[in-house]
Amino acid sequence: MSDAAPLADVSRLSFNQATSERSSLHEVVESCARNGVPSVAMWRHKLQEIGVEAAARLVRDAGVRVSSVCRGGMFPALTAAERALRIDDTRRAIDEAAAVGAEVLVLVCGAAADRDIAAARAMVADGIAAIVPHAAAAGIRLGIEPLHPAFAGDRSCITTTREARLLAERFDAATVGVIVDVYHVWWDPERDAEIALLGNRIAGYHVNDWLVPARDVLLGRGMMGDGVIELRAIRGVVERTGYAGLIEVEIFNEKIWDLPLDELMVLAKERFVQYA
Amino acid sequence: MSDAAPLADVSRLSFNQATSERSSLHEVVESCARNGVPSVAMWRHKLQEIGVEAAARLVRDAGVRVSSVCRGGMFPALTAAERALRIDDTRRAIDEAAAVGAEVLVLVCGAAADRDIAAARAMVADGIAAIVPHAAAAGIRLGIEPLHPAFAGDRSCITTTREARLLAERFDAATVGVIVDVYHVWWDPERDAEIALLGNRIAGYHVNDWLVPARDVLLGRGMMGDGVIELRAIRGVVERTGYAGLIEVEIFNEKIWDLPLDELMVLAKERFVQYA
Numbered sequence: 001m002s003d004a005a006p007l008a009d010v011s012r013l014s015f016n017q018a019t020s021e022r023s024s025l026h027e028v029v030e031s032c033a034r035n036g037v038p039s040v041a042m043w044r045h046k047l048q049e050i051g052v053e054a055a056a057r058l059v060r061d062a063g064v065r066v067s068s069v070c071r072g073g074m075f076p077a078l079t080a081a082e083r084a085l086r087i088d089d090t091r092r093a094i095d096e097a098a099a100v101g102a103e104v105l106v107l108v109c110g111a112a113a114d115r116d117i118a119a120a121r122a123m124v125a126d127g128i129a130a131i132v133p134h135a136a137a138a139g140i141r142l143g144i145e146p147l148h149p150a151f152a153g154d155r156s157c158i159t160t161t162r163e164a165r166l167l168a169e170r171f172d173a174a175t176v177g178v179i180v181d182v183y184h185v186w187w188d189p190e191r192d193a194e195i196a197l198l199g200n201r202i203a204g205y206h207v208n209d210w211l212v213p214a215r216d217v218l219l220g221r222g223m224m225g226d227g228v229i230e231l232r233a234i235r236g237v238v239e240r241t242g243y244a245g246l247i248e249v250e251i252f253n254e255k256i257w258d259l260p261l262d263e264l265m266v267l268a269k270e271r272f273v274q275y276a
Numbered sequence: 277m278s279d280a281a282p283l284a285d286v287s288r289l290s291f292n293q294a295t296s297e298r299s300s301l302h303e304v305v306e307s308c309a310r311n312g313v314p315s316v317a318m319w320r321h322k323l324q325e326i327g328v329e330a331a332a333r334l335v336r337d338a339g340v341r342v343s344s345v346c347r348g349g350m351f352p353a354l355t356a357a358e359r360a361l362r363i364d365d366t367r368r369a370i371d372e373a374a375a376v377g378a379e380v381l382v383l384v385c386g387a388a389a390d391r392d393i394a395a396a397r398a399m400v401a402d403g404i405a406a407i408v409p410h411a412a413a414a415g416i417r418l419g420i421e422p423l424h425p426a427f428a429g430d431r432s433c434i435t436t437t438r439e440a441r442l443l444a445e446r447f448d449a450a451t452v453g454v455i456v457d458v459y460h461v462w463w464d465p466e467r468d469a470e471i472a473l474l475g476n477r478i479a480g481y482h483v484n485d486w487l488v489p490a491r492d493v494l495l496g497r498g499m500m501g502d503g504v505i506e507l508r509a510i511r512g513v514v515e516r517t518g519y520a521g522l523i524e525v526e527i528f529n530e531k532i533w534d535l536p537l538d539e540l541m542v543l544a545k546e547r548f549v550q551y552a
Contacts, residue, residue, distance in 0.1 A: 111488075115504050121465070150426040152463035153488040153504045163465045187428035189397070189439045212387075212429040216491050228391050228429045 004232040005239055008247065008276040010269055014039035014067035016206070016250035017046055020264055021257045025050060028261065029062050035265040039065040041248045042100060044093060052099040059100060067104065067246040068143065068179075068204055069097040074110035075127030076120035076157065083123060086110070087130045094131065098138040103245075104203050105135070106143045106179055109158040111151075120157040125167060128176065136175045143203035144168050145179035148187075150217040161185050161194035168201050177203025180238060181250065183221055186210060186229040195237045202243040207231060207276045208251045221251045223267065225275035235276065247276060280508040281515055284523065284552040286545055290315035290343035292482070292526035293322055296540055297533045301326060304537065305338050311541040315341040317524045318376060320369060328375040335376060343380065343522040344419065344455075344480055345373040350386035351403030352396035352433065359399060362386070363406045370407065374414040379521075380479050381411070382419045382455055385434040387427075396433040401443060404452065412451045419479035420444050421455035424463075426493040437461050437470035444477050453479025456514060457526065459497055462486060462505040471513045478519040483507060483552045484527045497527045499543065501551035511552065523552060 015037050017028045025046045032040050040059065047055050047069065059066055072090030077083045090107070097105040107128070112120035128142065135142050146164040147156035158164050164178045178201050185191055187210075195202075209227030211220055224231055235247075249268045256264065291313050293304045301322045308316050316335065323331050323345065335342055348366035353359045366383070373381040383404070388396035404418065411418050422440040423432035434440050440454045454477050461467055463486075471478075485503030487496055500507055511523075525544045532540060 112504065115506050117463070117506070148426070149424060149463040150490055150493055153486050153490055157463075159463050160465060187393070187425040187433075187435050189436060210429050213494075214426055214429055215494055217426055217493055218489075218491055228388065230391050230393070 003236045005236040008235070008272050010036065010273060011038055012247045013037050013269065013272050014041050014065070014246040014248045015265065015268060016041035016248045018043055018070070019249055019251045019256065019268065020261050023261050025055060026058060029058050029064050031261045031265045032064050033062040035262065035269065037265060037269060039067045039246050041068045041070065041250065042066060042102070043070050044096060047096060047100065052096050056100045065246070066100050066102040067248055068106050069093065069100065069102045070106040071108045072105050072131070072142070073107040073127070076110045076113055076123040078113045083127065087127055090127070090131050091134045094135050094138050094140050097140045102140065104141045104143045104177070106145050106204070108145060108147065109156045111154050111157050117152070117157050124158060125170065128167065128171065132171050132175055136172070141174065141203050142176045143179040144176065145181060146184055148184040148217065160188060161198070162190060165194060165198055165201060173200050177201045179204040179206065181206035182229050182231060182234055183208050183210060186234065191234070192237045195234070196241060199241050202238060202241055204245065204248060205235070205238050205243060206248045206250045207272070208249065219252050219254050221253050223251060223256060224249070224271040231275050279512045281512040284511070284548050286312065286549060287314055288521070288523045289313050289545065289548050290317050290341070290522040290524045291541065291544060292317035292524045294319055294346070295525055295527045295532060295544065296537050299537050301331060302334060305334050305340050307537045307541045308340050309338040311538065311545065313541060313545060315343045315522050317344045317346065317526065318342060318378070319346050320372060323372060323376065328372050332376045341522070342376050342378040343524055344382050345369065345376065345378045346382040347384045348381050348407070348418070349383040349403070352386045352389055352399040354389045359403065363403055366403070366407050367410045370411050370414050370416045373416045378416065380417045380419045380453070382421050382480070384421060384423065385432045387430050387433050393428070393433050400434060401446065404443065404447065408447050408451055412448070417450065417479050418452045419455040420452065421457060422460055424460040424493065436464060437474070438466060441470060441474055441477060449476050453477045455480040455482060457482035458505050458507060458510055459484050459486060462510065467510070468513045471510070472517060475517050478514060478517055480521065480524060481511070481514050481519060482524045482526045483548070484525065495528050495530050497529050499527060499532060500525070500547040507551050
């Protein structure tokens with residue numbers, strides 16, 4: 001643990017609104033501003049409730065940055081027509097991210113539609129290639145997020161940091177990077193070596209925790225400090241690549257969703273400094 | 277899928293008794309014999325209900341082979357004294373496996389006791405080194421089972437086929453092999469390459485399925501054919517290493533546990549031939 005990072009600085013905290021799924025974007029942005037949290041990460045279903053113009057005005061008026069918009073991707077599908085729709089939808093996500101002033105569009109790549117995971121991986125690569133010019137033109141960086149292998153059947157055939165890196169390296173680093181979320185990568189025996197190899201490809205860093213025992217992998221994420229992830233050690237590896245960007249707190253958990261928003265925001269700040 | 281294996285042969289089926297957790301070992305062995313299932317895999321808590329002598333007599337009288345006993349391992353612990361207890365317990369597991377005529381003792385390696393997964397991995401390597409002489413003397417092969425990364429926090433810090441292979445390769449192949457369970461390895465982008473590299477290290481092959489959507493990773497395993505794993509393709513890769521041993525059906529699932537044992541045994545046979 002000698003290489004662990006020092007205390008995290010709240011100036012780097014971005015509150016991913018999925019952490020308070022029952023709140024509106026308006027409520028989350030206002031709470032960030034009220035509690036000195038400098039940045040927010042948006043989800044499209046929340047963004048679309050108020051529209052991109054209103055969302056852009058909301059964060060501008062509140063003086064809150066937008067670390068990322070989630071998500072584009074879900075590229076694999078049974079038919080070419082459906083795959084084209086997914087690509088078109090991700091182009092729209094790029095436009096939405098640009099409109100709200102986000103730095104990154106997070107890509108959740110999608111799973112095989114028919115058991116053939118190798119074919120799904122090829123569809124993901126094709127999908128990213130198809131949207132890269134649009135992202136470059138819009139000035140939006142794409143962040144490929146490898147998801148924990150527990151989601152390989154329904155959310156992402158891209159599961160390891162290495163796989164995400166090799167995929168990203170097919171493209172310009174300014175346009176295609178990788179999101180490192182501790183929940184997804186903490187277990188990997190090649191974790192530290194692969195994060196180091198990402199270098200300037202790191203497009204975002206997400207923190208939360210892995211609770212034990214693990215049962216519900218979708219909605220069982222923990223608040224930083226409540227689980228078994230070596231958070232500060234991993235942040236040390238991330239920061240030694242030169243990454244000095246925002247750090248998102250992103251937690252899917254019914255119990256955390258039940259907390260009053262301001263109480264949650266204060267808790268997230270405290271735990272961020274203490275553990276992240 | 278051109279390299280997929282042909283239909284599975286029932287003569288290679290071993291029914292892992294965890295698939296019928298509410299049944300006794302006696303009931304499972306009798307049902308195997310009654311239904312033409314040639315082999316069983318035992319769990320120690322079931323074995324200990326009747327004792328190893330009775331269990332050995334049971335399978336001998338029924339003419340049922342024993343593919344494996346599960347489990348030894350769980351090596352990482354906070355204190356040296358506790359680690360020594362785990363090693364002693366695994367030596368006893370080796371003796372039990374030998375007493376019932378099992379071919380393999382499955383090792384579930386254990387998770388970090390204190391967040392330090394690198395230290396846990398070192399404790400696993402030390403633990404295996406400590407038991408190898410005993411296993412060799414007893415004629416029991418140890419099967420390191422990499423578990424799905426969803427279990428990295430509570431059951432095994434050894435999560436990938438590669439990591440299990442590199443660990444096994446420190447020892448003689450006759451004494452230390454690797455268990456390939458599709459549930460644990462199906463998602464891995466290096467799956468096929470790593471299984472091929474196992475060569476004569478494959479100490480067992482386990483089948484089941486990954487249900488979608490996945491929520492409960494512990495008790496949400498599926499019957500072969502009900503999920504998204506490319507079973508026959510993986511078996512093709514396993515068999516091209518030369519592996520011609522038993523194939524265990526091992527399914528942890530409350531709904532499957534609710535099935536009457538003979539009905540489940542017939543279903544497992546059918547699905548084994550049709551999908552495994």
